[in-house]
Amino acid sequence: MKKRPLGNTGIHVSEIAFGGVEIGMPYGIGVENAADMLSESEAIELLHAALDAGINFFDTARMYGESEAIMGKAFKHRRDEVVLCTKCRHLIDDKGKIPSGSALKEFIEGSLNESLRALQTDSVDVFMLHQVNFEILENEEIASIFLNLKKEGKIKATGASVYTPEETQKAIATGVWDVLQIPFNLMDQRQETFFSQAKEKGVGLVVRSVLMKGLLSDRGKNLHPALKKVEQHIAGYGELMQRTSFDLPMLATKFALSFPEVSSILVGIDRKEYLEQSLEAADGSYLEEETMQRAKQMAFPEPDFLNLHHWSKMNWLK
Template sequence: MTYLERRNPIADTGLSVSPLGMGTVKIGRDKAVKYPDGFQIPDDEQVMTLLEQAWESGINLIDTAPAYGRSEQRLGQLLKKVRREWIIATKAGEYFDAETGESHYDFTPESLMKSIENSLKTLQRDELDIVLIHSDGNDEQIIRHHGALEVLADLKQRGWIRASGMSTKTVTGGLLTLEQSDIAMVMHNLQYQEERSVIEQAAKLNKGIFIKKALGSGHLAKNSADDNVQANFDFIFNEPAVSSVIIGTINPDHLRDNVHKAIKALI
């Protein structure tokens, strides 16, 4: 089995993550998602098999969020069955209503603290490894007006979380995040490179970068006759500041293929 041996440190937090991380939207919700094909939420046995495959392939990072439906709850219940040193990144600020299929956002300090308290309970952890603010696109307002990153910094000081940051949607938001936090999660692929300056700044500051939508939520891989997965991995991993690329698959064959191509890109 191909194995991801590399571990990338996150700032000075003591955390080191694999170059690929497992996104878990699809284990928690199937409404209001942007994937090219429909899918069925896997059962517990299928999720455990996939997580074990990921672990045995060298992946140690799981990405989740309250907005991913039942993802946090299921991870909390399933991961305690097998002792693995998973690093879990969750988020705060976006909330998903399973009945309506709609999200709402609340970045007040009270809401963020309540969300993080709930994540500690649902994930069944004494502390959270990574918490990112789940932006609605108004990055600067979230940071400057609501003080969301300051809330995370305070909880980091209290020992609730080990690393903090923001899943941003603007260059300004990404740069502000790197000033105040450990990680910026940005979008970056062959068809979208508008946030490259955030990645370059992270390299200068020795901060972490998580890549979301590396394959355009599956659209880049599906809509090309060429090996777009390999081409995108080659392109993304050429950036030394990239800590981890989050892949959101529930297909064991896709996972195996992604690991193989990531290793090839990292050589």
């Protein structure tokens, strides 16, 4: 699989990044409990299969259940072959407050040390803030702690997982974060506004939500009535599917990889078939200019409505 530079970090990553949440905890449409998940041995086998197939970039988090521990077991003896990205525990407590001073330093360093033990490694390639907001991005103490961890060699690159285009703009402007994880897909294309700025600043972009929790696949049918207009819009991509002869997941994957500013795209992989589909899509041949322009015209007209977290809370994704 082709590798792309991860911004100015000096790290090169596979075009597909293995999203590790699904192997660590129940997540996604139709996954209710552990019975719907892979066993640990099956997950390790899948991780090895991904690495052997050319995927070298693996994404996890302290908050992803057993994901870090499973990756630690899988890659204990192959650490030099993989690029590991993990994320700090959520910084905002139940009262909506961020720790400060020594408590903040202990919290962040404690989270990283827990991750290092679970991953069975002395350092991670990318250490990210998880679920940031403006308050976190504006907090100079947080930035300083992450930069010190980088100086100490416990992490190679700093990162932040953002949600809104405004957060992306702010994160790039700080000059602190080497890598940003952003939501971007056929439906919600708002983040493209800052692609060129990220490239100019040497910030690596890792795209998530490429398949919108599976909605941009066969799962995007017979949705909750509240999502009727979403389902209708997804059906409209049949035009592009006919034009390209790609199924919807492949079309969505190739669309994101058609942007040279994107370093890698995160794909949630908890089945061998999803791995095979991702490998087939990331073949180095992406959308032609005419198809790209049409795809850009077919973004969902109300992107603020595309709030998967809210949909889950409302039980619209059952």
